[in-house]
Amino acid sequence: MEVTATWYLVLSAVLFSLGTFGLLTRRNPLVMFMCVELMLNAVNLSFVAFSNALGDLAGQTAVFFVLVVAAAEVVVGLSIVVALLRRRPDATVDEFVEMRG
C-alpha cells in the first residue's frame, strides 16, 4: 500500500469542511479566526499534494505566498478583534451590531 495524492486531497477536503463548520457555528471571534486558519492549512496541504504529484514546484511557491498572506491577515484581523473586544471583553460576534452598515 502506498500513500497517493488522493489520500492527501481527501484529508484536505475533510479538514476544510471541519473549518467551515467551525466558522459557521462558533461565536467567539478568536475561535472563528482559528477556523479560518484551519481552512487555509487544508488548502496548503492540497497545494503541496498537487505539487508532489505533478512534480511541479509552483504549488510549493503558492503555499509560501498563502503563508505570508495568512500571517498578514491574522495581524490585521486580530487587531480588529482587539479593538472590538477592548470595549466589550465578553462579547460574541452576535453582539457586534454596531458594525452593521
Place this chain on the structure above:
Amino acid sequence: MVDVIVFVVAAVIVLGGGLGVISLRNPVHAALSLIASFFGVAVLFILQEAHLLALVQVVVYAGAVVVLFLFVIMLLGVDQSEDVSTEPIVGQRPLAAAGAGLILLLVLGGLFLSGPGGDDGSVALTGQPAAVTPIDDSQNIEQLGRDLFTSNILAFEATALLLTIATVGAVVLVRNQGGEDLVVDDPGSSVR
C-alpha cells in the same frame, strides 16, 4: 509501509486538532488544538518532500500565529468558556453541517469523478500540462528560493508591501485613542 503509518498518525493528529478547535469551549484549549493540527500538517509536508515548507509551517504557524492568538486571548482576558451547548440561532448547526457537508461532497466529487488525464500529457482535474516549474534533484530550499526570486519576483515584492501595510494597519487599529481606560484582566477570574 512506513509512509502509510506516518500518514495515518499525522492525519489523526490533524483531524483531532481540527475537531478540538471547533468543539472545545475554552479558546486557549482551541488554540492548543490548533498547534497540534499545524504540527500534523508539517509532518505531512515532510512526508511529501517539502522540507522548507514544513519548517516554515512550524515556525510561522505553530510559532508566531498561535502565539499571537494566545497573546490576544491573555491580553483581553476572553479566556472564559463559551457556552457551546445552546444554539443562538435556531437551526444554525444543522444548516452549517449541511453547508460543510455540501462543500465536502463537491470537492470529493470533483476528485473522484474527474476523468483520466488526456493523451497530450495533460493531467486529470486541471486539464493543464504538468510541471511548469519541474522539481529537480537539488535542495528543496534552493529550488524554492530560485523560483521565488526569478519567476515570482513581482509577487514577492508585493508581499513585502503587503506586510508593511499590515504592520502599519495593526498599529493604527490598536492605538489607544483618547486615552480610554483599558479593561484590565482580573487575574484568576478565568478559573471558575
